[in-house]
């Protein structure tokens with residue numbers, strides 16, 4: 583009897599909107615901020631540019647600035663990138679906000695609650711086990727594999743631990759692709 587999975591199912595994790603920022607407001611003490619519609623501010627000082635991404639406290643609306651570039655020579659910018667900053671290009675807002683370096687430099691974490699979804703194929707279970715699932719991340723959303731799998735398969739966490747074979751730690755959040763195998767239930 584072969585126990586090789588007969589089918590590989592693609593699962594895709596993708597964001598549905600921009601995540602909020604976990605960042606303490608100096609005015610009201612709220613821990614949550616948003617980039618809203620997404621705005622940059624570019625300031626020229628001679629041949630040097632500062633670029634900030636504006637964020638707003640969700641509680642009191644106080645606006646603050648995240649440093650994207652600091653005193654950076656104009657000529658070192660890719661013209662398309664610079665145009666994107668001036669036009670508040672939404673894809674540039676997303677890529678800067680999701681850049682771990684920006685978060686590190688400006689000391690905030692991302693709050694992905696309600697900002698992502700899991701896409702799974704609709705027709706798939708024909709009752710033949712085992713089944714292999716390949717999870718890919720269209721966006722770097724940190725999720726606990728254990729919870730993602732329980733959600734995607736409609737299983738309890740206990741069932742996940744009994745029926746899933748996987749080489750990665752199931753409890754540690756990750757945002758890069760992995761595969762797992764679902765064995766037959768009882």
Ligand SMILES: [Zn+2]
Pocket residue numbers: 607608609610611612639640641642643644
């Ligand atoms: Zn505030």
